[in-house]
Structures are given as C-alpha cells and as structure tokens.
Amino acid sequence: MEDFCQELKGLKVLLRDDIERLRQYINKKFPHYDKTKKAQILINSIKSILDQHMIGLPPQYKGIIRDKLLKEVLISKSDGLFMYDIFEASVSLEKEDANLSKHICTWVNKHISSPISILPEFESKNLELKSASNIYELKEFKDIKISSSTGLTLKKAIEMKQLRIALFIALITISAGGLYGPLIKYFSPPQIAVEEPIVYLYPHLPSNFYYKEIDTAKLKAYLNTRNSILSQEPYYSAIIETSKEFELNPLILFAIAGHEQGFVPIDHPSALKIANNPFNVFHSWQSYNTNIIDSSRIAARTIINLSKDRPEEMNPFQWINRKYAEDENWWKGINSIYNRLEKEVE
Numbered sequence: 311m312e313d314f315c316q317e318l319k320g321l322k323v324l325l326r327d328d329i330e331r332l333r334q335y336i337n338k339k340f341p342h343y344d345k346t347k348k349a350q351i352l353i354n355s356i357k358s359i360l361d362q363h364m365i366g367l368p369p370q371y372k373g374i375i376r377d378k379l380l381k382e383v384l385i386s387k388s389d390g391l392f393m394y395d396i397f398e399a400s401v402s403l404e405k406e407d408a409n410l411s412k413h414i415c416t417w418v419n420k421h422i423s424s425p426i427s428i429l430p431e432f433e434s435k436n437l438e439l440k441s442a443s444n445i446y447e448l449k450e451f452k453d454i455k456i457s458s459s460t461g462l463t464l465k466k467a468i469e470m471k472q473l474r475i476a477l478f479i480a481l482i483t484i485s486a487g488g489l490y491g492p493l494i495k496y497f498s499p500p501q502i503a504v505e506e507p508i509v510y511l512y513p514h515l516p517s518n519f520y521y522k523e524i525d526t527a528k529l530k531a532y533l534n535t536r537n538s539i540l541s542q543e544p545y546y547s548a549i550i551e552t553s554k555e556f557e558l559n560p561l562i563l564f565a566i567a568g569h570e571q572g573f574v575p576i577d578h579p580s581a582l583k584i585a586n587n588p589f590n591v592f593h594s595w596q597s598y599n600t601n602i603i604d605s606s607r608i609a610a611r612t613i614i615n616l617s618k619d620r621p622e623e624m625n626p627f628q629w630i631n632r633k634y635a636e637d638e639n640w641w642k643g644i645n646s647i648y649n650r651l652e653k654e655v656e
Contacts, residue, residue, distance in 0.1 A: 317422045318394035323363045324356065325390035332356070339523050351520060356380070358517035361622060364396060366417040368410060369622055375399045393421055514618050516626050521557040524550070525655045529564070532654040538573035539585050540564065545574075545602050552606040556614060561655070563589065563609055565648035569640070571595070 378399040533541035553560035567588035589609035592598035620629040631641035
C-alpha cells in the first residue's frame with residue numbers, strides 16, 4: 311500500500327471510544343432531553359467533527375462525502391473513522407470536475423509528511439500521485455486499486471461493504487441495548503431503517519450554537535465579578551429561558567450583552583433601562599426599550615436568521631457581524647467574550 315495511504319490510515323478522525331464519550335457527555339449535560347434530542351446533538355457533533363477534518367475539500371462535495379462516511383463507513387467499521395476513510399470517500403465520487411483531483415491532492419498534502427503532486431496533463435478523472443520514491447497512477451476514480459495483491463478495486467469494495475453494513479446493523483438491532491442503538495435511525499440504509507432521519511430545528515447552526523445546560527453558579531459568579539445586573543432576576547432567568555425556547559446556546563446571548571453593554575454594570579445610572587435591551591436590538595437600548603424577555607427573543611431570532619448560508623470555513627460570529635453591527639470588528643469582541651465564558655463555566 312502507498313506510503314501516503316498508510317499515513318492517512320494512522321490519523322484518527324473519530325474512534326468508537328470518542329463517540330461513547332460524546333454520548334456520556336450529552337447525557338450528563340442534557341439529562342432532561344429525550345432520546346431524540348440527545349441523538350440530534352450527538353449526530354450534529356459527529357458531523358461537526360467530520361467537517362473540521364474535511365477543510366480543504368470542495369465545499370459542494372462535503373455533504374456527499376460526509377453522508378458516505380456516516381452511512382457507509384462509520385456504521386461498518388469496528389474501530390472508527392480515519393483520514394484514509396475521508397480520502398477513500400472523496401476519490402470514489404464520480405464527478406465531472408476537473409479540479410476535484412487537485413483539491414483532493416491539496417487536502418492530502420496537509421496531512422502527510424512527503425507531499426504528492428498532480429501532473430497537469432492528466433484529465434479530470436485521472437489522478438497521478440507521486441512521492442519521493444514512487445509514482446502512483448489512479449486512472450478512473452471508480453476503478454482505483456486498493457489492494458495490489460488481490461486486484462480489488464474501490465468500487466467492488468464498496469459493493470461488498472453493503473453486506474457488512476447490513477450484518478452490522480442486524481447485530482445492533484438484535485441487541486436493543488447496544489451502544490450505538492440510538493444512531494441506527496440515521497445511519498441505517500432506507501430499506502432497514504424503521505424511523506425517519508433526524509430533522510434539525512435549525513440545521514444551519516454550528517454545533518456550539520445549540521442549546522446546552524450552563525452551570526448557573528459559575529456563570530453568575532463570573533457575572534458578579536463584572537458587577538453585572540444580568541446575574542440578578544428577572545434578567546438571568548429570562549435569558550436562559552429564551553435560550554431554551556430557541557434552542558440557542560445562552561452563552562451567545564450573554565457574550566453579546568457583554569460586548570454591547572459590558573454586561574450592564576449594576577452601578578450604571580441607567581442600568582435598569584439598559585438591562586431591558588442589553589443586546590442593542592433595533593439599534594440601541596435608547597431607541598428600543600421594552601423588557602428583557604422581548605429583547606432577548608429578538609436577539610435570539612436575529613442570531614439564528616443571520617447564521618443562514620454561512621460558508622463552512624467562516625467564523626459564525628464573523629458571518630453574523632455583516633448585518634448585526636456596523637463595526638466590522640464587532641465579531642472579534644463577541645468571539646473573545648464567548649470563549650472566556652466557555653472557560654468560566656467549564
């Protein structure tokens with residue numbers, strides 16, 4: 311097997327133990343959620359991890375590659391996912407795209423010690439990869455040889471893999487209490503699945519934007535160090551309840567209030583008025599002053615709506631910045647405060 315392939319096989323993406331740790335973390339963080347919601351968070355977390363490892367691959371194909379990994383690879387491998395699995399799923403795409411092989415090669419080079427290159431004279435479906443000692447020619451993506459000793463091609467291997475998937479799913483289904491039972495409805499092929507795939511309430515949001523339980527004592531303790539009126543009622547509970555209502559991470563709302571109004575110091579002459587709209591929705595607290603429930607709902611709805619159509623590689627706060635604030639550096643302050651809050655409530 312080629313050297314670069316061996317390197318990719320040694321780079322983990324997501325192991326079975328990682329999934330189990332995620333599952334335990336979700337159970338601990340969201341004890342009041344039902345199994346469906348917990349499964350939503352778990353799958354969204356897995357998708358986010360995959361997306362991070364696919365940075366550099368063509369954005370238009372990432373969804374297809376991710377689905378291949380979830381439905382055809384993760385469920386059938388006992389150990390988990392590795393970078394080679396992403397490579398294999400990428401080169402198996404049957405796309406008439408002259409740049410696809412170049413993007414794959416660039417992505418590979420980010421993760422290996424001896425770079426490979428593509429020669430321009432090869433057509434889009436031909437990929438010539440060369441290392442220091444050998445030149446590897448991968449003619450048709452669908453006919454790539456993955457075993458020189460047996461002549462087994464990738465296309466044939468994928469076809470054979472379907473049987474392994476069916477057997478794997480059958481075993482988990484029989485063992486109702488199996489570790490990955492809750493994921494069956496997403497990973498199973500249509501002819502085996504008995505439930506509809508999970509539908510996200512806001513599928514466009516990044517995983518860290520989804521609602522999570524916050525350690526109230528720790529968050530209030532930090533707010534008190536900032537002399538913030540938001541640690542008091544009705545402000546604190548209103549922001550938390552709004553976050554639950556919109557399934558949005560409450561730290562995002564607190565971060566915006568922190569950046570816009572310094573968390574509203576209680577000794578500010580206008581603290582009670584500012585606390586009605588610490589997010590400065592509709593321009594400012596002076597021009598729009600109702601109550602904390604109303605303004606937090608508007609802020610949450612605005613964040614969710616402005617998060618749509620975000621390029622995968624762009625910081626979520628930077629994407630929101632384009633319409634939330636006139637200051638083009640607004641997102642940097644929000645991002646910094648959000649990261650600080652994350653550390654404070656760990």
